[in-house]
Amino acid sequence: MHHINNSARMLLLGIETSCDETSVALVDGERQIRAQLTRSQLTEHVRFGGVVPEIAARAHLQYLPRMVAECLREAKADWTYINGIAATVGPGLMGGLLVGAVYGRGLAFARSLPFYPINHLEGHALTARLTDDAKFPYLLLLISGGHTAAISVRGVGDYHTLGETRDDAAGECFDKCAKLLGLGWPGGPALEQLAAAAPGKYRFDLPHPMRGARHADFSFSGLKTAVRQIVRAPDFTDDQKLDLAAAAQTAIAETLSDRVSQAFKLSPKIFTALVVAGGVAANQTVRAALMKTAEQNCVGFITPPLALCTDNAAMIAWAAMERVHANLILPPDLHSRPRWPLSAMTQAS
Ligand code: KG4
Ligand code: ZN
16 A cells, blocks of 8 residues: 655665666655665776766666665665655766666556656756755756756756756866876766865966857856867976866866856846756865855855765656656656757647
8 A cells, every 4th residue: 555645754765777887776755765775886887988878778777776765775664655756867878877767667567656757867856855845936057967057946847957068078088188197987976086186386377268258158168179279289398287187177167167257147037046966066176166156146155965966867857756745747658868958848748
């Protein structure tokens, strides 16, 4: 027997498999994460220098069943307490998306539970409400390996993209600069570490693409090209690497901050906060620059804890919770899709 509890006691299982993290979580209606397990596939992909979609899909399939069982054990929950199952159906790598959706639907069918298909980006967009009870409207800066966008989050299912990258994502820029500097993948954390030891002996003037432009789009490919030219120059020495890493990091942070300032100017909305999510939010220089931008615009600054900034299942369960509460649930047979912009969610609901 499944009791549809009052919404506060509602308990949802989330499944996230859109990229290279396999994650499952149980989240309740009072914003408690009862349990979450996330398994990064770093070791599977590291020797290829990036995520291999086929390997990712197989790994998700291999790990999901025991992770779901472990998650229930950790939360001391059994199936009779669970009110529904949510899984990411897009955007992302198709193989992994299919594994998560088919597995989630199968479980839901077997347990006679509702299935909630979820947009991964909506998960990121609503995480600040799970972690910090953020109030609408807020400005979300999503900075990961695959996405860079400034989004006005006006309500559940109500997102307006103010700007996005026209070429590389911010994380991609970190990764590419790191590779040029001879660092391994993923490059962001390695570059940050290298930059921390920079002696400050050499100066590099790197471009700040689109600085001051009256729109909130981003561009990072010019920055990467400039770094490449410096590294390939005949007079470049190993001794200069640390300072170049620091200069690249600063240029990325300043570019993000400049673009976010424009997003504030563009939007007629009074935001309650600047929310920063995605793997690049782990970077201390980026964080400091954006905190300052939030201060200058007189809004709060929220970055969820790192485990909830990067890909995770709690945000998927939570997005489903928000949709249930707002009476905006999506059709359970929604197809998995590699592309699914947040702006399409606003039209859908
Ligand atoms: O959100 P995420 O974990 O995965 C997706 O892309 O969905 O973001 C990964 C990206 C990678 O490009 C990685 O290099 C970058 O975030 N990243 C960082 C740092 N930690 C992760 N970039 C700069 N500094 C860091 N400390
Ligand atoms: Zn993500």
